[in-house]
Amino acid sequence: MRMDLTVTEFVELINQIRHEPESLFSMIRENVQGTVGKYLSRLMDVGLTEFLGRGRYERSEGDSNHRHGSYSRKFTLKGVAEVGVKVPRDRNGEFKTQVLPRSKQYEDALREDISVMFLASVSTRTLSLISERLIGRRIFAGEVSKVKLHPQSGWPQAAPQRGLKLGKVPLSFSLVIELYSP
Numbered sequence: 176m177r178m179d180l181t182v183t184e185f186v187e188l189i190n191q192i193r194h195e196p197e198s199l200f201s202m203i204r205e206n207v208q209g210t211v212g213k214y215l216s217r218l219m220d221v222g223l224t225e226f227l228g229r230g231r232y233e234r235s236e237g238d239s240n241h242r243h244g245s246y247s248r249k250f251t252l253k254g255v256a257e258v259g260v261k262v263p264r265d266r267n268g269e270f271k272t273q274v275l276p277r278s279k280q281y282e283d284a285l286r287e288d289i290s291v292m293f294l295a296s297v298s299t300r301t302l303s304l305i306s307e308r309l310i311g312r313r314i315f316a317g318e319v320s321k322v323k324l325h326p327q328s329g330w331p332q333a334a335p336q337r338g339l340k341l342g343k344v345p346l347s348f349s350l351v352i353e354l355y356s357p
Contacts (some may be wrong), residue, residue, distance in 0.1 A: 204256065204311075212258035215250070219272045223263040227269050238269045249312075250275050253285040256311035280312075289314060 192199045224230055227240065234241070245261040252258060262272060271277070281289075281293070292302055299316035306314040 208256055209257050211252065215258065215274060216245075216261045217272050220262070220263050221269050222272055222274065225266060227265060238268065238289050240265050242266070248275075249280070251285060251312050252283045253282050253288070253310070287309065301354055330333050 176203075223242065226244070229235055231242065241264040243264045245263045247259060247261055249257050249259055259277065260277065264270065289302060289306065292305070293299070303313055303316055306312060
C-alpha cells in the first residue's frame with residue numbers, strides 16, 4: 176500500500192496516534208480488512224477470467240457469455256473480521272466461484288469456534304456479544320441456534336437441546352458434532 180501525505184498531514188497523524196494510541200491499531204485493522212477484501216475480489220475476478228477463457232474487454236467469435244459486472248457482499252474471516260468483497264458475474268449466470276461459496280458468511284474455522292462455544296453452554300446472547308467484540312460483526316442468536324436446523328449451511332449438527340427439564344426431572348442429551356464440508 177502506498178500513502179501520499181503532506182508534512183502537515185503526517186504531523187497531524189503522529190499527534191493523533193500520540194493522543195490516542197489505539198487509533199493506530201484501528202487504522203491497521205481497517206487497512207488489513209480493505210487489503211484482504213481486495214485480494215479476495217481479485218482472486219474471484221481471475222477465476223472468472225479463467226472460466227471465460229479471456230480477459231476483460233476481450234471478445235471471441237460465437238461466444239455470447241461475457242462479464243456482467245459484480246455484486247457486493249460481506250464475508251467474516253477469523254482474525255481479520257468482516258471484509259467487503261465484489262463477486263464477479265457472467266452474463267449467462269454460469270460462473271460459480273470456489274473462493275467464497277454463495278451461501279457461506281463465515282470462514283469454517285470461525286464457524287467451528289462459535290459452535291464449540293455454543294455446545295459448551297455459552298448462551299446465544301453471550302455469543303452474540305462476544306462475536307461483536309472479537310470479529311467486529313454481531314452474530315445473532317438465531318444464526319447460532321440454526322445449528323440443528325440447517326445442516327446444509329455448514330454449521331455443525333448438534334442434538335436437539337443442551338438441556339431440557341420436564342417437570343422436576345432434568346433430561347440431558349448427548350451432543351453429536353458432525354462438521355459439514357460443502
